[in-house]
Amino acid sequence: MHLVCCFLCLLPFLAIAQSDQIGGQFCQESKGLSSERRMANPKARIAYPGDATIDVTYYGLDLYLTHTPNYLRGAATITLKSLAPALTSFFLDLNSSTTTTGEGLRVDSVRAGNQLLPYQFSQNKLTITPAQPLATGQVLTLTVFYQGIPNSRDLGSFRFSTHERSTDPAIWTLSEPYGAPDWFPCRDSPSDKADSSSVRITAPSRFVSVSNGILVNTTDNPDGTRTYQWRNRYPIAQYLISVAISNYERYDTPFTFGGRTMPVTHYIYPEVLPLVRANLDLTPQLLTLFSARFGPYPFLSEKYGHAQIGRGTGGMEHQTISSMEEAALTPNVIAHELAHQWFGDYITCRDWQNIWLNEGFASYAEAVYAESTSGKAGYQSTMNAFATRARTARGSIYVQDISNFANIFNSSRTYAKGAMVLHMLRGVVGDSTFFRILQTYTATPSLAYGTAVTEDFQAVAQQVSGRNLADFFRQWIYSEGYPTYKATILSSTLANMATVRLEQRNAIASNPASFTMPVQIRVESAAGDTTVTVQNDRVDQTFTLPTRGPITGITIDPDNWILKAAEPAQVVVTATSEPVLGLVRVYPNPATDVLTVDFSTFVTGPVTLLLTNSLGQRVRMLAEPSLSPGKYTLTFNVRGLARGHYTLSIQTPNGSQSQVVVVL
Ligand SMILES: [Zn+2]
Structure with missing residues (x-):
């Protein structure tokens, strides 16, 4: 279903897109059944009346x-x-x-x-x-x-x-x-x-x-x-x-x-x-x-x-x-x-609570059409218009109250934010995997010519991408709002690295309190830009990022893959001229038996090294309750691990860094 009047009503919103992106203001709608309870027992959904016998x-x-x-x-x-x-x-x-x-x-x-x-x-x-x-x-x-x-x-x-x-x-x-x-x-x-x-x-x-x-x-x-x-x-x-x-x-x-x-x-x-x-x-x-x-x-x-x-x-x-x-x-x-x-x-959609499986997808197809006629620019302009509407959405995409038409077919929530969820999934898994997910979804025998709920689509997306997307669907389908990012550049005397503090100042209390998303950060310097992806999973997190020269600026999510707002980045001169986490060296990579990690810390505190597989599951962990500032070498035994890509992350009280390693 497509309400033409909504498109006409949209025009005033487009004019305020820029200020809305910075302000990120919206009201909170009362929440019904908690998403946790619903996720725990998907069969406990309230079915629409009709004789189930x-x-x-x-x-x-x-x-x-x-x-x-x-x-x-x-x-x-x-x-x-x-x-x-x-x-x-x-x-x-x-x-x-x-x-x-x-x-x-x-x-x-x-x-x-x-x-x-x-x-x-x-x-x-x-x-x-x-x-x-x-x-x-x-x-x-x-x-x-x-x-x-x-x-x-x-x-x-x-x-x-x-x-x-x-x-x-x-x-x-x-x-x-x-x-x-x-x-x-x-x-x-x-x-x-x-x-x-x-x-x-x-x-x-x-x-x-x-x-x-x-x-x-x-x-x-x-x-x-x-x-x-x-x-x-x-x-x-x-x-x-x-x-x-x-x-x-x-x-x-x-x-x-x-x-x-x-x-x-x-x-x-x-x-x-x-x-x-x-x-x-x-x-x-x-x-x-x-x-x-x-x-x-x-x-x-x-x-x-x-x-x-x-x-x-x-x-x-x-x-x-x-x-x-x-x-x-x-x-x-x-x-x-x-x-x-x-x-x-x-x-x-098996029930009207999951109407986004109809309307979010059909709305996203409008961007697929724009991409086919006008390329990346056409796609992005369609998605940016959806993002502007989606930031005004109240409540969760999973429709809490299906008793009236307007609440089911809410333009900003069911249509625009629903379309943004697919856009964000494309950003997380990449173009070819994303379209393989859509094609696998439509080719799944238990769903074809039948019905689906969000968990069915999530299962296909996880199976095709090999990723655990539980956080993704929980926060975007069952929670409400979107992250508002604030980046602070902590200056460094080292020319080839910068320490960046990334905070979420979310306008709506979400459940969980922070959004977990891979976030692209473009680090700008006179010698050229570098764009890196960090796994942001806390409201306050610090990353040490490579640069090509002294840092001049920073842009969070430069290609707008995330439904978000961003406050202007700030540069702060820290008391210490050293970064909180030194460059990490991981070798050999690929590894067969033992993985060695060299790193430095500049503050005293606990340090944790984690090795996680492509599903986000922890396979190795080393935890040091308190390390003084200095240079360290730690080793992991990787024998017995399945071949494939793993993520090594190192966390200190003031910073974290991650790197992909290959185990043969
Ligand atoms: Zn429709």
Whole structure:
């Protein structure tokens, strides 16, 4: 989903980007369940209501629609499996409320074959009693006959409307997140995807009726109506089933992939098509781009396309047929909704708390698109705009309160900060590993055409990168805020090294208190700059860094890989003209048996040498409770360690330094 209005609202923020970067001010939102408890037991999440004793495997909607008067007659055929032994009754979600103008739905009957099933319809539940109790795994197919004028909420549910530029009628749906039960009985949870679906629409014959999947048949009926029969053979979440009906003009821009041609079909209001045709023409090249970055388009046997709907809706990634208002038919929103076909439709967030797996990814895809057209500068400018919005985010990306639309689809948190998380992950693991993570995620059999939560994505990211990313996901998904860095240069008489104190002065108390991130520091001198990456994991840390000459300046995270604010660096002349930690020499490197470490300290205190593997696990440690200033040599036995890259770090009360060593 993409709210076009948010993009317009953004413009004032862009103007204050610079001052915001320095100020880093935002308010704190109350925290719900602690992330620690939630992480400890991921199964303890609050599931969205819906009958957990059933598993829906098929939705078949047969809809008869008129616009004069506005009216829907429906027959919803649902196949479901019992998940409980001896299931005597179960419920489907269906909105039972009636507005003061008498709008709403009524249920006429529920049938299984020729048999009428007893039901009760109240409080938004259609409770059904099967003829016999259902055993675990037993399948039941039933049809609910209903009619009325559906309720609408949020951006849509079900709307009888008109074009903006004419009085021609348009009828359309937009169910995300909670609108599906406003127009058909379902299990209203993204966790329960059906294996397939079909939508049959009968409406006045001057209309074109559009839905998911392939158009298998159209029939002209004697009463002046036309029936469109759409069939989708891929798994689908209830909120991705859609209907869009109007006097559309059809426009085709087919996509060829691996020698096969897939239809890409746009259903646009006739008066709008000439205005947006050039943008629609971009769709096949976007399909090519995202297939290369994310894996093959997931619905290749069917189609992709757009169906135009009413103003104020933005874009919505209905499976194989995104619904778009006119203002959303821009390259950026076309890219966003297309990316959702991978992230949202093919892999669906299992619950609305994890909506960033849909929206953060689709937003990030806008930067992938910018990178493809405008290179690194285009990518960075898109990400910098996201960063500006993300700094205003309140609360954790993991949505604590899913009770209302605005809180789930929060632009600065779910979209902008969600996109920044992927950008930061790319910064941590590097370009090629990052795109391998995305492609491995989409190729994971247990997630493909299914659902995911953050831990599923984290597991893939860890497996592909070989890194422990627990801190990364905990602080960026389950905590809030971002680090504000302050660097102080402690002057040194040595020309080839500088001591830098890096502090985090974070505006929001995060949990843990500091952010753990690899931070790039560019050390500037008249003889040239050096950029080094330090592992920053405390609010106050000192690093000894190599320089090419006397230090003239310093820049924290010069390429903006981190969502952060930075205070101006300061130069402080220390009382001692010596650094607190001398140059460390590690040899031989690569090592086979013994690793020798030479170092100097300039203050008295404890010194710890740590050797950690690529997962961040400690494999060797030497701790000296108190060392006087001087030169020291310590040795590690590295026999028996697995071949590979290790990090040797030396920590003193006033400084730390790390270096990569190879064990053969
Ligand atoms: Zn979206």
